[in-house]
Amino acid sequence: MSKQPTRPDVAADAVRTGPRGRPRSAEADCAILEATRAALVELGWSKLTMGDVATRAKVAKTTLYRRWAGKSELVVDAVADLFDELELPDLGSLKADVECVVLRFAALLERPETRTALMAVVAEGTRDEALRGRIRSAIVDRQKGLVLQGRARAQARGELPYEDDPATAARNADLIFDVIAGAVVHRTLVSAEPVDAAWARCFTRLLLSGLASLRN
Amino acid sequence: MSKQPTRPDVAADAVRTGPRGRPRSAEADCAILEATRAALVELGWSKLTMGDVATRAKVAKTTLYRRWAGKSELVVDAVADLFDELELPDLGSLKADVECVVLRFAALLERPETRTALMAVVAEGTRDEALRGRIRSAIVDRQKGLVLQGRARAQARGELPYEDDPATAARNADLIFDVIAGAVVHRTLVSAEPVDAAWARCFTRLLLSGLASLRN
Amino acid sequence: MSKQPTRPDVAADAVRTGPRGRPRSAEADCAILEATRAALVELGWSKLTMGDVATRAKVAKTTLYRRWAGKSELVVDAVADLFDELELPDLGSLKADVECVVLRFAALLERPETRTALMAVVAEGTRDEALRGRIRSAIVDRQKGLVLQGRARAQARGELPYEDDPATAARNADLIFDVIAGAVVHRTLVSAEPVDAAWARCFTRLLLSGLASLRN
Amino acid sequence: MSKQPTRPDVAADAVRTGPRGRPRSAEADCAILEATRAALVELGWSKLTMGDVATRAKVAKTTLYRRWAGKSELVVDAVADLFDELELPDLGSLKADVECVVLRFAALLERPETRTALMAVVAEGTRDEALRGRIRSAIVDRQKGLVLQGRARAQARGELPYEDDPATAARNADLIFDVIAGAVVHRTLVSAEPVDAAWARCFTRLLLSGLASLRN
DNA sequence: CGCTAACCGAGACGGTACGTCACGTCTTCAG
DNA sequence: CTGAAGACGTGACGTACCGTCTCGGTTAGCG
Incomplete structure (x- = not known):
């Protein structure tokens, strides 16, 4: 750690x-x-x-x-522990799972520790390669794991097709990750407006139906 | 200013x-x-x-x-000038316009001034209401204006329907704004990967087809 | 100062x-x-x-x-003020003047400020040319002035002859200065024994009669 | 040790x-x-x-x-070894012996180890009784022994009279010790001027002829 | 010959002071 | 009244040593 x-x-x-x-x-x-x-x-x-x-x-x-x-390094490690609490629920459908994890992620970002720390260490990271790597391994990669896990689960359920090209699969996962994390972070910390159930529903609908179109 | x-x-x-x-x-x-x-x-x-x-x-x-x-106040004013350079192009289709503005926004965030300053002032803003307001009026609202402008233009072109409920319209604009800005910022500053034409195309496809589904 | x-x-x-x-x-x-x-x-x-x-x-x-x-520099200036209090009395005879100034000098060295500071800054000065110069100009030269003043007064009284060769005169003054200051400092701070009237009388007798022999 | x-x-x-x-x-x-x-x-x-x-x-x-x-304790022991090298020569006359030991003592004080250490530990000793005792037994008393030894040798030669009162004898030895050690230390470390053969000759003349007068 | 007490090296620990840096305020003089 | 210059009180910085401690691992000398 x-x-x-x-x-x-x-x-x-x-x-x-x-x-x-x-x-x-x-x-x-x-x-x-x-x-x-x-x-x-x-x-x-x-x-x-x-x-x-x-x-x-x-x-x-x-x-x-x-x-x-x-x-910076200290704070990254300190808040990384909190991000470990994030888990992907299994509510039976991809939609429900995404909505839930969006709400959980938002709740995490509402906490004063993460709220004040996350943007700050990212800002420091823009000028410090080592710090950026630390943030990536301690925080970002774990969240990205949730995306991969969610996709695998949805594929097992038959909600999403298995992808043939691993490169495309990775690119898509990265895109989805940036969209989800980016949207939630931006709404929470920049727009400073609450992520409630309605917003999560709207956002998830946008994401999932957009997602379907990527496969055409 | x-x-x-x-x-x-x-x-x-x-x-x-x-x-x-x-x-x-x-x-x-x-x-x-x-x-x-x-x-x-x-x-x-x-x-x-x-x-x-x-x-x-x-x-x-x-x-x-x-x-x-x-x-913080000084830096907000200093970088606000740069965000004024962002303009919505008119390339004839919503898709082309969005792709272009995404690339322009990403290019702005690649500049070292904005890169280091934006996250930092947002981080400061999490604990300072006045600063948050200053950031909003000097930077965020101008970007949000681009979304409104783009929608209006697309509606004029017939690419998007006029919305009946102004509250829904506002909510949707906010959602789209958070998704676009969030995704670009996150990919650029957190994932630290380039926003190139391919990514912009992918992202825009996801966004626009998702957007269509919001109206059902 | x-x-x-x-x-x-x-x-x-x-x-x-x-x-x-x-x-x-x-x-x-x-x-x-x-x-x-x-x-x-x-x-x-x-x-x-x-x-x-x-x-x-x-x-x-x-x-x-x-x-x-x-x-070191601070302390030199701080104690230098104390050394300015030293004055050569005029008691009518060289012997009485020397005895008196020896006692005054010893009394100064008994004060805790000077006691603890003097040797310390000299020790530092052994490795710092600039500090040594500062000590010289702020402290040592003023004491040396007392020797010159005392000799001039004794010569005016006729107790000491006027010296022909200025180089010899300077060398003698230096010698006498080192002997007086050295003996008093050594007894006070190294031997750690009191400089009382008896010691001052003994020492002065030794010095003055020795001094006479330098002129043969 | x-x-x-x-x-x-x-x-x-x-x-x-x-x-x-x-x-x-x-x-x-x-x-x-x-x-x-x-x-x-x-x-x-x-x-x-x-x-x-x-x-x-x-x-x-x-x-x-x-x-x-x-x-402090460590350094006292470390430099004490060096002071053990000091020995009283036997050159046939008190004057020659004193001149020689003055030069040897000065040479010892020119060495950078002793130069920097001696004043420093004395300075520390002004506030530490135990340290002062350690300095006395490890360094000072050995030098004082040289004075006693030199007097005894001079008395054996008939250059100096045997003293009747042991208290007076001790007082005189202390005085001479403070004068010699003080003058050499002061010239070397405070005045920062060299103790050469000429100075040693001058100083010895002053001391010995002054010494004679103590017995009247 | 094996016990065992005291040694030894390495290095982490709680402290204290260092000398520097930037902050935001102030005091002065000049325009 | 503004502006440049720069001293001021404040407080955090990151470093260096202090002297103590806790480890694992020797190394005598006695039984």
Whole structure:
């Protein structure tokens, strides 16, 4: 989950017989991420401070920097945990599943932690390739997995055809992912309007019937 | 364009026949916004500082603060100019128009100034109602205007029916706006993959055929 | 008294028409030096902290660094003021004058500020040419002036002959200065034994009768 | 030489027949002191760190702290070795002996290790009684021994009378010690001028003829 | 010859201070 | 009254050492 960049790779050198020195506290990692989320809720991204997080987690500032390169990396890991809670329900139809996951995703984005953090780390990521990769692996790829899972389930149900060309299949999945995630994020954070059941229904209808046309 | 919160309101006092004392330099405003954009390109949002902008614009820091409340407000105004360049082309069909505007919007988001600034000010806006309003009026509403304009044009062409219920019409416009803007922004800044002609074509097909189904 | 290394030299460039910008607070300088002395008394050199001095002086840390390059420079200036209090008495005879100044110098070195600071800055000075120069001009040269003044007075009284060769005169003054200052400092700070009237009498006798022999 | 404060006292418990367990490495002690001197030469007192010394000596930081309470104690022991090299020559006359030992002492103080360390530990000692004692026993008393030894030798030669009152004798030895050590240290480290043969001759003349007068 | 106590290396830990940077405000002088 | 210049209080930054601790793994010397 959390990368620890300064930790020597265990398998890097056969000479190394095992982890030497005092091992890192696992509790600290947990307390820090918890404290980070709490600070995000109270202060928001721009007022959040490494020192403040350290204080809340009852940990020295140096301990934070030993594990994370900076605020952005820390926050990515802290909110990544929340995105793990997202699951694809199985309500019997693709339409119901999509509507439900849209609502769940929106609910996640309404939470103050994610609300303030997501756009901020993406903004930082526009100038930091490493951070962008971290966001991708910690957050984005997991959501994309939901799209793949949903499609597979719909195909098993016979709601969607199996695609012949794997390249096309991947391209379509990416497109659908950007449309769903983009629309929900944009409505929630930019337009700042609520994603309610009606909107989810409308959006899902648009998406699914549009989807059908891609196959002609 | 730029709010001048400390400027004495002209109508505040009937005795005042006009602004007294030395008037503010109009060149300064322009130089500051230009300098802000240059700094965004070179440094990105998070490394951009008010002092640096002042130096580049050959202006005192005080002058900046007299005109803008802070970094976020300044940057919103600076990038808003760029969004004004976005125009809806008239290529004869809704499909062509949408594809074109999608590509133009994506090209705008590829520019380093907008890339780094847009997400950042939105992130700030999640905790600052006033800023959110400023973003809306300076940036978002203009883009939304393109959607309305495009619909009107398509209706005139007979590609889309006139809608009876104005509330439904507004809801649909909002939905379409969030879908288009969200998808392009997400692909560009989050997925960090290019919006090329092929993607634009795919996306437009999905959108327009989905759109048709909303009317059943 | 206190060098302000970042202050632009007034006469450096004819273009400069006058001191521009807000001038530095003179009260701050004074409060800082006072606070430094107080901190030296309470904490000693090694526990003295720039941040603590700033707090005591009710001044920002940055204000300290704007005026002094570091702890050593600050302390040199702070204790230099104390060395200005040293004066050569006129008790009618060279012997009485020397005894008296030895006792006054020892009393100065018994004060906790000077006690803890003097050796420390000298130690730092062994690796820092600029600091050594600062110590010399702020502290050492003033004491050396006492030697010259004392000799001149003794010569006026007829207690000491006028020296023909100015080079020899300077060499002798230096020697006497090192012997007096060195002996008092060494007894006070290294041997850590008191310089009382008896010791001063003994030492003065040794010095003055030795001095006579230099002239043969 | 090196105090080992945490070593269980041999006589503390009658049951203990001897030191049990693995004994401390004697090589480590030596390597550490050597490393300390090397670090003093390269970095000087204030930049010298325990961690750096440990690294140079290829020893864990813990090993240092098991043997010395801190930087000051370590450095005192490290430079004390150098002061042991000081010896009183026997050149046949008191004058020649004093001149020679003055030059040797000055040469010792020109070495970068001693130059930077001596004043620093004395400065620390002004606020630390235990450290002051350690300096006295490890460094100062050995030098003072040279004075006693030189006087005894001069008395044996008939150059100096035997003193009747042992208290007076001790007082005089202390005075001479402070004068010699003080003058040399002050010229070397404060005035920062060289102690050459001419200065040594001048100083010795002053001292010895002054010394004669103490006996009247 | 095997126990076992004390050692050793590595390195994480909670702290404290560092010196720098940017913030947004202020005070001065010049136009 | 504006504008440039720059000092000011504030507060976070990321780093460096401090001295302590917790590990796994030696290494004597006694039984």
